[in-house]
Amino acid sequence: MIVAEVKPMAEIQDTIKKYSKVLISGCGSCVTVCLSGGAQQVEVLASSLRTAAKSQGQQLEVGQETQLRQCDPMFIEQIRDKAAGYEAILSMGCGAGVQTMAETLGNIPVYPALDTVFFGGADGQGGFMETCAACGQCILSRTGGICPVARCAKSLTDGPCGGAQAGNCEVSKDTRCAWQLIYVRLVRLGQVHLLKETTPPKARRVHPARLNRAE
Amino acid sequence: MGFREAVESGRFLITAEVGPGKGTDMHELLEDAEAIKDRIHAINVTDLQSSVMRLGSLAVSHILADKGIEPIYQLTCRDRNRLALQSDLLSAWVLGVKNVLALTGDHPVLGDHPEAMPVFDCDSVSLLQMMQTLNGGHDMAGNELKGVPDFFPGAVVNPGADAGAGLEMQLIKLEKKIEAGARFIQTQGVFELDSFEKFMKRVEGFHVPIMGGIIMLKSAGMAKFMNKNVAGISVPESQIKAMAETEDKARTSVEIASHLVKGMKDMCQGVHIMAIGWEKKIPMVLDKAGI
Ligand code: SF4
Ligand code: SF4
Numbered sequence: 001m002i003v004a005e006v007k008p009m010a011e012i013q014d015t016i017k018k019y020s021k022v023l024i025s026g027c028g029s030c031v032t033v034c035l036s037g038g039a040q041q042v043e044v045l046a047s048s049l050r051t052a053a054k055s056q057g058q059q060l061e062v063g064q065e066t067q068l069r070q071c072d073p074m075f076i077e078q079i080r081d082k083a084a085g086y087e088a089i090l091s092m093g094c095g096a097g098v099q100t101m102a103e104t105l106g107n108i109p110v111y112p113a114l115d116t117v118f119f120g121g122a123d124g125q126g127g128f129m130e131t132c133a134a135c136g137q138c139i140l141s142r143t144g145g146i147c148p149v150a151r152c153a154k155s156l157t158d159g160p161c162g163g164a165q166a167g168n169c170e171v172s173k174d175t176r177c178a179w180q181l182i183y184v185r186l187v188r189l190g191q192v193h194l195l196k197e198t199t200p201p202k203a204r205r206v207h208p209a210r211l212n213r214a215e
Numbered sequence: 216m217g218f219r220e221a222v223e224s225g226r227f228l229i230t231a232e233v234g235p236g237k238g239t240d241m242h243e244l245l246e247d248a249e250a251i252k253d254r255i256h257a258i259n260v261t262d263l264q265s266s267v268m269r270l271g272s273l274a275v276s277h278i279l280a281d282k283g284i285e286p287i288y289q290l291t292c293r294d295r296n297r298l299a300l301q302s303d304l305l306s307a308w309v310l311g312v313k314n315v316l317a318l319t320g321d322h323p324v325l326g327d328h329p330e331a332m333p334v335f336d337c338d339s340v341s342l343l344q345m346m347q348t349l350n351g352g353h354d355m356a357g358n359e360l361k362g363v364p365d366f367f368p369g370a371v372v373n374p375g376a377d378a379g380a381g382l383e384m385q386l387i388k389l390e391k392k393i394e395a396g397a398r399f400i401q402t403q404g405v406f407e408l409d410s411f412e413k414f415m416k417r418v419e420g421f422h423v424p425i426m427g428g429i430i431m432l433k434s435a436g437m438a439k440f441m442n443k444n445v446a447g448i449s450v451p452e453s454q455i456k457a458m459a460e461t462e463d464k465a466r467t468s469v470e471i472a473s474h475l476v477k478g479m480k481d482m483c484q485g486v487h488i489m490a491i492g493w494e495k496k497i498p499m500v501l502d503k504a505g506i
Contacts, residue, residue: 153322153324153333154319154320154322154333154335154338155335156319156335156338157338158338158339158340158341158388158391159340159384159387159388159391160381160384160385160388161319161338161339162319162371162372162373162376162385162403162446162447163321163322163446164376164377164381164446165377165446166377167377167380167381170321170322170325170446171322171324171325179384180380180381183380183383183384184380195384195387196387196390196391198340198341198344198391198394198395200341201297201336201337201338201341204336
């Protein structure tokens with residue numbers, strides 16, 4: 001899933017300070033799962049903004065709504081009429097959601113309330129961790145199912161650097177060295193021989209990528 | 216005798232290291248290099264060591280070469296993509312720089328510009344392959360070169376990597392580096408001869424000269440700092456104590472280093488002395504070790 005975090009309150013307030021009628025729009029998919037932009041977080045942000053405006057003597061009307069998927073124009077179409085009644089939209093979707101919304105609605109400014117940070121999964125301890133960087137040429141079959149592109153700080157695909165200490169990455173003592181994890185997994189799978197193969201530098205993909213689905 | 220000839224003749228190799236500073240002042244660096252040039256085969260020039268922005272290793276390598284002091288140009292993958300790496304290599308060649316040490320490089324977040332983009336388009340293994348390809352008259356894309364270099368590439372290994380997975384992976388990667396054309400290997404700083412001897416047993420049969428790394432201690436505090444923060448370094452308690460109790464830190468440091476050089480003479484094919492500002496004491500270290 002795509003993992004995002006709510007921006008600092010001061011930044012959000014600054015972004016919408018010139019408006020008096022703002023619609024907060026959440027997304028029911030990834031950001032609901034990672035507890036940053038679902039209906040619940042929309043509720044929390046809306047009431048915080050209302051309280052802050054009130055205490056500062058500002059006029060601010062805040063609307064709320066949440067779609068199943070903000071990154072699909074089909075869902076955005078359904079709020080077109082509602083959105084028309086507001087001066088600006090504060091999107092609690094990921095960066096893709098914000099853009100789909102802005103593109104679809106066209107003439108209402110749409111601002112991000114979240115910082116989109118990575119693709120990843122649940123870490124089993126209530127948090128999330130980055131596990132894929134969408135490099136476009138998956139090499140997980142050679143790395144024991146652990147991605148060095150996303151999980152090694154240097155995205156090394158040919159084995160570790162010399163910087164790991166006690167199995168942790170040189171950039172942070174709180175992060176396991178991806179290659180340490182890969183080695184242990186390959187031992188368990190009986191595939192350590194894969195480490196001896198040299199991986200040529202990846203062909204860097206060109207942004208923006210596109211995927212066409214012919215009928 | 217040049218460094219390459221020394222390696223090829225099977226001689227016991229001696230290299231040192233200088234680190235360009237922050238700014239354009241090269242006074243001290245050149246003085247240090249001059250002071251030791253007759254006792255060593257080549258001097259490594261570090262490439263923005265510890266990801267701290269400094270004067271470049273290519274320029275300093277070139278200046279040393281011009282003065283008849285043979286440089287080993289350290290080149291990392293941290294700041295350059297494959298276009299820049301290949302171009303800098305060709306530039307090095309036309310500037311008289313022939314020995315290149317291929318390194319992955321530290322992450323920028325460890326240095327003084329932690330916001331900088333980490334490049335790592337290639338790694339140490341592919342950088343070595345790149346030199347092989349250039350030496351063969353082509354670039355990485357297969358285009359023919361007009362005017363072909365003949366680099367003498369080297370690589371590094373960390374013998375003190377965590378026992379188990381860390382060390383096993385270092386050894387596997389070392390084999391890949393040798394396969395990719397590394398002709399000499401310099402190690403991370405070693406302080407303890409017994410464990411280094413064990414490491415050397417593991418690389419028997421790799422058929423590439425291994426130069427044991429020696430870092431000259433400045434103080435007990437520095438030793439403790441490295442033990443805690445530098446991967447693969449473990450300065451034994453006895454050396455920390457000696458540095459703490461001595462009245463002459465330089466003399467004790469020279470004693471420790473020369474003891475290591477002496478021990479390594481029969482274990483490996485050379486030494487790489489990282490004096491970190493005490494370059495002028497290197498001749499003393501070698502004298503004491505009987506070299
Ligand atoms: S190699 Fe890593 S970044 Fe690339 S697609 Fe696979 S999981 Fe994602
Ligand atoms: S310590 Fe491991 S995870 Fe960190 S940069 Fe080096 S190889 Fe990558």
